[in-house]
Amino acid sequence: MLVGLHVLLASVLAGQSLAVKAARVHTVSGQAIENGVIVVRDGKIAAIGPAASTPIPAGLQVLEASIATPGLIDAHSVAGLAGWLNQPHDSDQHEADPAIQPELRALDAFNSHEPLIAWLRTHGITTIHTGFDTRGLISGTSVLLKTREAPLPEVVLKPRAMVLASLSDGARASGGKSPGTKAKMAAMIRQALIEAQEYAAKRSLDDAAQRPTRSLRKEALADVLAGKRPLLMTAERDRDIRTALRLQKEFGFRLVLDGGAEIYRALDVVSTAGVPVIIHPTMARSQGERENLSLETAGKLRAKDILFAFQSGYESYVPKTRVVLFEAAVAAANGLPPDGALRALTLDAARLLGVEKRVGSLDVGKDADIVLFDGDPFEYTTHVVGVVIDGRIVSRTTR
Amino acid sequence: MKPVVILSLFLALGPNGIRGQDKPVVFTGARILPITGPPIENGVLIIQGGKIVQVGPLEDANIPSDATRHEVTGVIMPGLVDTHSHIGGPSGGDGSQPIQPECRVLDSINVHDPSIQKAQAGGLTTVNVMPGSGHLSSGQTVYIKLRDGESIEDLLIRDDKGRGLGGLKMANGTNSQRKPPFPGTRGKSAALVRQAYIDALAYGEKLRAAADDVSKRPKRDLRLEALLEVLKGRRVVHHHTHRADDIATVLRIAKEFGFRVVLHHVSEGWKVAKQIAEAKVPCSVILLDSPGGKLEAIGLRAETAGILERAGVDVSIHTDDPITDSRLFLRSGALAVRAGMTRKGALAALTIAGARALDLDKRIGSLEPGKDADFILLSGDPFSVKTKVMATWVEGRKVFDRSDPKDRLWAVGGWGASQGQVFELGCLTGEIK
Incomplete structure (x- = not known):
């Protein structure tokens, strides 16, 4: 039995070791490497550098491609809670009542076998920050994880990443209900905080008898106020962005602005604060509160x-999920320098989510999350040809 | 864009709207993609009176001495043809019943809606505006040119008798299944459609039998009239259909009644490509960033366009705006290429194949002498993410110019992009020329 387990463990670890050769390796943290090699051991990057000076140990499986980048990060999604069927049984992204329920945890509703997650994975999305949609005023607590299909403890980076709040029109209740x-x-x-x-x-309080009974709802917000995790606030309109900033100033929590269709009207105050x-999808429909969105905002x-x-x-309908690779590509064609677009998709997303020590760039010691392309990652007609997460090949589909 | 000038032209030219310049206009310096012929490096395009006069290489060009010349760089190709869109805020039938062919989408379109300007910014010049898919038939569609106009009449594409052209929207699958009197199943959907066409046939027979005897004619029925136009081949059915079995049902019913149909969306067309090809039915496909969102679209694959192309089907592509953004229509063609369609096929799918699906291929869809001067100037390869639509010309008139700040706003969005076209009054601005 013990021997069997040992053999099994060895084979699992072997499965997390490989090498990648690419005509260009975008490390993101540093200069791109021409004719680069990445050596992966036990799911981590063991070596990276020019092929001439980076030997590939004998016996390692070698993946070759034109371009290699770090795994891409979707910084805000509902995929995994929301499913592709869009039926009640695969739609766990919205609990209508009450308006404030930060005690809901996306971790408890995430389905790593969801086809939408596989879809994102095959497009190079290796890390996803996902949770409840923007129709809840304070809808719950998000989860940050890898898109690898595996038991959650293996892939979760942050079981409780951010508390999700929304000043979106979608969070308005109807029929005399609040808000x-x-x-x-x-x-x-304000009242909840x-x-x-x-x-x-x-x-x-020192006197245990005086302490209130534990409330997960209040505790979740108290954690935000104590700086344990940020409060993400969806705000599309200029005025809503300013309301989010006002609340942040009043209570001093760590704010992450989400959406920002009109944020180009408030760049100075956002910068000062x-x-x-987490910018709206570049190709989001310019309707409703996003009617004035611009393709140039990321730039x-x-x-x-x-x-x-x-x-x-x-997305409430079709496409059931967008793909951040595509959203970044269109931003890169509209005023955002391509290296800035790749950085926003990887290292900057990792920094924003507080996991830059694990993911976001190709550096020794970091998780071996790697995407292979057959050309410029942002070109419409380029394909993702391979995806590696934690040193495991999770996709060889050409897509 | 100079709206005031356009207004005065309407007055001069009447309901057919804008007709182009009298003097010839010449475009040189671009790579020209005529679509129906091979690409022309350093090509020349000459237009006059809203029509194309010459297309060819510079060395063969016969440039009139009085021509206005535009030296340009980039790519010139035909204006894009969108076979399925909902720009202009259209509506069709209401919730009263599932088959309402008497409703005309043209009675509902707001030509000042910003979606029209955004479509111009995407390089679209001809659009089939459709009512929705929540009915077995939600009404008549309308084929429009994206001229700058003040009412839908200014945008119509008319036949030689002056009648505005369009098709009939039909749908099957899940969108049109609702509470009675709507169908609850696919079987009921097909039965209701069959009965409606049988009623139209009987209506047509009564009309035929009455001949010139007015007293014997049946009471005029706009619903059956529209279906009769379909049965007589004067109106093409544009049929929303996703699942392979739903596609087969459309083909079956179209064959039974002998009407002409274009399959739209065709998400699972990849499963039944041979059957579609054998039926010689054209397809208008949609490219989406992910499958799903509803049960009948989980089988959607970007590969469908290429699979249908290889099976010999005439394939066009549509935006279904607002499902996809008209400003990114070229991207849809590029995504088809990404998933295996030929570049030639994808270029045709955005132009001449769409024109064929709308019976307009003698007038639009390629750059050939005699055709409407509908074309776009691109900054580069049509299928590169970096490429911008620099200008859109409809019948010899520029309706979008990226160098114009207002037009650029519609192209990229931003503060005020949600506002539609506003016609400034000449007496206030002094711009009437």
Whole structure:
């Protein structure tokens, strides 16, 4: 039995060792390497450099491609909670009532076998920050994980990544329920944060008898106020972006702005506040509160040196998910330098999500998450030809 | 764009809208993709009176001395033809019943909607605007040219009798299944459609029997009239259909009644490509960034366009705007290439194949003498992400110019891009010439 397990373990580890040769390796953290080699051992990058000076140990499987990049990161999605069938049984991205329920954890609803996750994986998306959609005022707590199909403990990077809030029109309740207006949204968030403050203060009383019973809802917001994780706030309109900044200033939590269809109207204040942005999908439909979105916003964020990342976002219909590779490509054709687009898809997304020590660039010691392309990653007619996550080949589909 | 000038032209030229310049206009310096012929390096395009006069290499060109000359760089190709779109905020039938061919989408279109300007910015020049797929038939579609106009009449494409052209929208599958009187199943959907066409045949027979005797004619029925136009081949059915079995049902019913049909979306066309090819039925496909979103679209594959092409099907591509963005229509062609369609096939799918699907291929869809001067100037390869539509010309008139700040706003979006075209009054701006 023990021997059997040992053999099994050895074969699993062998499966996490390989080498990649590419005409160009985009490390993102440094200069691109022409004729580069990446050596992967036990799921981590063991060596990287020019082929001439980076020997490939004998016996390693070698993957070859034109271009290699770090695994791509989708910084905000609902995939895995929302499924491709779009039927009640595969739609776990929205719990309608109550408006505020940060105690919901995306981890408990994520389906790593979901075809949409496979779809993203075959397009080079190796890490995904996913959770509830923007129809809840405070909808729950997101999860950050690899897109590899595996038991969750193996792939989770952050079981509770961010608390998700929304000032989106979609978060308006109808039929006399709250919140029915933007002012009510802000009032309700404010009230919930104040209650969490008071709860946290009472929970730390010396006299145990005086402490309130544990409330996961209040605790989740107290954690945000204590700086344990950020509050992501979806805000598309200029005024909503400013409301999010106002709330952040009042309560001092770590804010991540999400959406930002009109953020080009507020670049200076966002930059001054030092708040990172998960920008709406470049090709999002310019309708409703996104009617004024611009294909050039990502480029403007970059020019202002605002930390930002791309997202697939939430789609209620078709396409059921977007692909951040495509969203970044269109941004790169509209004012965002291509190296900035790749950086936003990888290392900057990792920094924004607080996992830059593990993923986001091709450096020794980091997770071996690698995407192989047969040409310029952002060209429409280029294909993803291979995807590696944690040193495992998870896709050899040409797509 | 100079809206005020356009307004005055309407007054001068009447309901057919803009007709182009009288003096010839020459474009030199571009790579020209005529579509129906091989690419022409350093080509010459000459237009006059809204029509194409010459297309060819510089050395063969006969440039009139009075011509206005445009030296350009990049690529010139025909204006894009979108066989399936919902720009202009259209509507069709209401919730009262599943088959409403009497509804005309042209009665619902707002030509000042920004979606029209955005489509111009995407290089579209001809569009089949459709009502939705929530009915077995939601009404009549309309073929429009993206001229700058003040009412839908200014955008119509007319036949030689002056009648605006269009098809009939039909749908099967899940979108049109609802509570009664809508069908709840596929079997019921097909039965209702069959009965409607049988009713139209009977109506046509009564009309024929009455001949010139007005007293014997049946009461005029706009619903059956539209179906009769379909049965007589005067109106093409544009049929929403996704699943392979739904596609087969469309082919079966079309064959039974002998009507002409174009299959739209065709998500699972890859499963039944041979059957579609044998039926000689054209397909208008959609390219999406992911499958799913509804049960009948989980089998959607980007490979469908290429698979149908190889099976010998006449394939066009559509935006289904707002499902995909008209400004990114070239991208749809590129995604088809990415998934195995030939570049030649994908270029045709955005132009001449779409024209054929709309019975307009004698007038549009390629750059040939005698055809409408509908063309676009691109900054480079049509299928590169880097390429921009620099200008869009409809019948010899420039309707989009990326160097114009207002037009550029529609192309890239931004503050105010949600506002439609506003006609400034000449008496306020003094711009009438």
